[in-house]
Amino acid sequence: METNKIYMDHAATTPMDPEVYEAMKPYFGPEYGNPSTIYEIGQKARNDIQIARVEIAEILGCYPEEIIFTSGGTESDNLAILGVARANKHKGNHIITTNIEHHAVLHPCEALEKEGFDVTYMPVEPNGIVDPAKVKEAVREDTILISVMYANNEIGTIQPIAKIGRLCKKRGIPFHTDACQVAGTLPINVDRLHLDLMTINGGKIYGPKGIGLLYVRQGVNIQPIMYGGEQEKRIRPGTENVAGIIGLAKALSKAQQGRNTENERLIELRDYMIREIGERISKTKLNGDAKLRLPNNVNITISDIEGEAMLLRLDMMGVAASSGSACTSGSLDPSHVILALGESYEKAHGSIRFTLGKSTTKKDIDYVLEVLPKIIEDLRAISPVSL
Numbered sequence: 001m002e003t004n005k006i007y008m009d010h011a012a013t014t015p016m017d018p019e020v021y022e023a024m025k026p027y028f029g030p031e032y033g034n035p036s037t038i039y040e041i042g043q044k045a046r047n048d049i050q051i052a053r054v055e056i057a058e059i060l061g062c063y064p065e066e067i068i069f070t071s072g073g074t075e076s077d078n079l080a081i082l083g084v085a086r087a088n089k090h091k092g093n094h095i096i097t098t099n100i101e102h103h104a105v106l107h108p109c110e111a112l113e114k115e116g117f118d119v120t121y122m123p124v125e126p127n128g129i130v131d132p133a134k135v136k137e138a139v140r141e142d143t144i145l146i147s148v149m150y151a152n153n154e155i156g157t158i159q160p161i162a163k164i165g166r167l168c169k170k171r172g173i174p175f176h177t178d179a180c181q182v183a184g185t186l187p188i189n190v191d192r193l194h195l196d197l198m199t200i201n202g203g204k205i206y207g208p209k210g211i212g213l214l215y216v217r218q219g220v221n222i223q224p225i226m227y228g229g230e231q232e233k234r235i236r237p238g239t240e241n242v243a244g245i246i247g248l249a250k251a252l253s254k255a256q257q258g259r260n261t262e263n264e265r266l267i268e269l270r271d272y273m274i275r276e277i278g279e280r281i282s283k284t285k286l287n288g289d290a291k292l293r294l295p296n297n298v299n300i301t302i303s304d305i306e307g308e309a310m311l312l313r314l315d316m317m318g319v320a321a322s323s324g325s326a327c328t329s330g331s332l333d334p335s336h337v338i339l340a341l342g343e344s345y346e347k348a349h350g351s352i353r354f355t356l357g358k359s360t361t362k363k364d365i366d367y368v369l370e371v372l373p374k375i376i377e378d379l380r381a382i383s384p385v386s387l
Ligand SMILES: *Cc1c(COP(=O)(O)O)cnc(C)c1O
Pocket: 011, 012, 071, 072, 073, 074, 075, 077, 102, 104, 149, 151, 152, 153, 178, 179, 180, 181, 201, 202, 203, 204, 210, 211, 212
């Protein structure tokens, strides 16, 4: 058995940057104060959170008070969707989103439908991108929220966020984007993108898991989804995750500083991998637009194969990849994102996602390119759907 350990699942989570880890360490030790207390150690923690908030606000181009720290991407999405919908009920009950959102957006929307809200799930084009003109057509007098993810976590397609944002601004409709997959890669200036709400988390940008933020533009009506203390302007009560907040700020600023050169490197590796898989394996298809996609995302459907079987074989060869999303792995339902591209159930089962990262080298990719065709050949030989 091979002993290579190749991690190609950076869309699921990234390893923590050692500098981020170092920055967080004191808060697991001597800096244990509760930021809501008045004595020195508490005030120090409060001050450190404020410094992190200001640092993040500079990156987003917003006011520090517009940042609400949460427990991660899921909570931020829930807070944005449930919090804005419920706070604006008097104005209308229509919400627009897409059918390729993360479940952290889709499931709160479904919960809202049970509360009487009406949700439009916009279909995407076959390239995995939503057409802003169609979003415009879907807007109604009673639309109170639009939520479109910045880039998709499975197929990596980048949505026309600024265009949709401009449209929302004109109509005075709060616009939310889930930016978990892009915070380390693409520009996230909230004014240039015309955003009212934005979700970011730490675990996808070489920071800690279990921390996130929701940007909420001043003046946006939002209500909490939890009740308790007065932290985070009472929008998100509970003692702050001080270490996480410090780590998130560090990770975000590091990622944004180095992103241009790293993106160029990743795009080259990504396109090489896509091209070579297409040449070395028959009956494959790239999922999502070839150009308007995250620099690190390779998502390919391989016909006559069951995705989970491929993953297990790759794991035995020391390669960590994903089929569908991490959240759907383990269940037999095919990915809702691949299905949204118009693929059949069988095809959707055979999709595989490699997401590259800082540690990925061409050598790693060459290794995968060497073992993958053999795995496919073996699996196709025993596949009941193979022709
Ligand atoms: C990972 C992810 C989430 C969930 O974030 P958690 O921090 O795991 O709660 C939400 N949306 C997208 C697009 C993601 O990639």
